[in-house]
Amino acid sequence: MELKNKVVLITGASKGIGKAAAIAFAKEGCSVVINFKSDTKAAEGTLNECDKYSQGNFIAQADISKENEIAGLFQKIKKKISHLDILVNNAGIFDENDSPTNIASFEKIYRNNFLSAIMVTKYALEILKEGKIVNISSVHGRLGGGRPEAAAYSAFKAALENYTKNLAKQVAPKILVNAVAPGPTLTPMWGNMSPKEQKEISKNHLVQRMIKPDEIADGIIFLAKNDAVCGEILTIDGGSA
Numbered sequence: 001m002e003l004k005n006k007v008v009l010i011t012g013a014s015k016g017i018g019k020a021a022a023i024a025f026a027k028e029g030c031s032v033v034i035n036f037k038s039d040t041k042a043a044e045g046t047l048n049e050c051d052k053y054s055q056g057n058f059i060a061q062a063d064i065s066k067e068n069e070i071a072g073l074f075q076k077i078k079k080k081i082s083h084l085d086i087l088v089n090n091a092g093i094f095d096e097n098d099s100p101t102n103i104a105s106f107e108k109i110y111r112n113n114f115l116s117a118i119m120v121t122k123y124a125l126e127i128l129k130e131g132k133i134v135n136i137s138s139v140h141g142r143l144g145g146g147r148p149e150a151a152a153y154s155a156f157k158a159a160l161e162n163y164t165k166n167l168a169k170q171v172a173p174k175i176l177v178n179a180v181a182p183g184p185t186l187t188p189m190w191g192n193m194s195p196k197e198q199k200e201i202s203k204n205h206l207v208q209r210m211i212k213p214d215e216i217a218d219g220i221i222f223l224a225k226n227d228a229v230c231g232e233i234l235t236i237d238g239g240s241a
Helices: 016-027 040-050 067-080 103-124 149-172 195-202 213-225
Strands: 006-009 031-036 058-062 085-090 131-136 175-182 233-235
Touching: 006 016, 016 031, 016 040, 016 085, 016 213, 031 040, 040 058, 058 067, 067 103, 085 103, 103 131, 103 149, 131 149, 131 213, 149 175, 175 213, 213 233
Parallel strands: 006 031, 006 085, 031 058, 085 131, 131 175, 175 233
Antiparallel strands: none
16 A cells, blocks of 8 residues: 555554654655644644645544544544545553552543544544554553553453454455554653663563654554555564563
8 A cells, every 4th residue: 555645543643652653654645634632732743743744734632532522523534634544543541540450440441442442443434435444452452461550451452452353354355454562662651761660661572672652653554554464463562572
């Protein structure tokens, strides 16, 4: 798939992996719709970076855990463009109160990390008739992966991977659906980490360091370009040992 002049919607694109992906698509000549929840300044920063490489980029605010805001988001998008070529479901949260018994955390993460992607996809499919969908999962979503402090996060990333595979069966061959499962990636979600803390987190990974957001973006671009990969989960974890 030639990416030049394609239209891409990326949720949660104001920072981290979403920002890196937005810039990477812009470098390929795409027009990027930069969704964000609340940080307008950060979203405008992503937009400014994208505008260095491509035209037709714009920001679109919406809390995608709420269907009414998603509906509003797509109304705004339809006013500016007639179609989408690529959707990247990237937005998500991590809850510090996550645990195997915290029901409130499960409900919060379910809506923000799993149901949100399904709702965005539902609306996107109205204007995405041929192209690619890339969901952002996590190595925590693998069977037995994660830890008790990320029980809900891990459970719903696993659900997202299963959803990815089943959606792929429904919409192929016109739309190819895949996911990327990053390992520990140096994003704002981790806060301000010291080099010592980064080393400790990545000690069981063969590359012996945390992954950079643009390295995840490279994987997203690969899946967007490739026309033979469908229903797969691309792991980018630095060689988890």
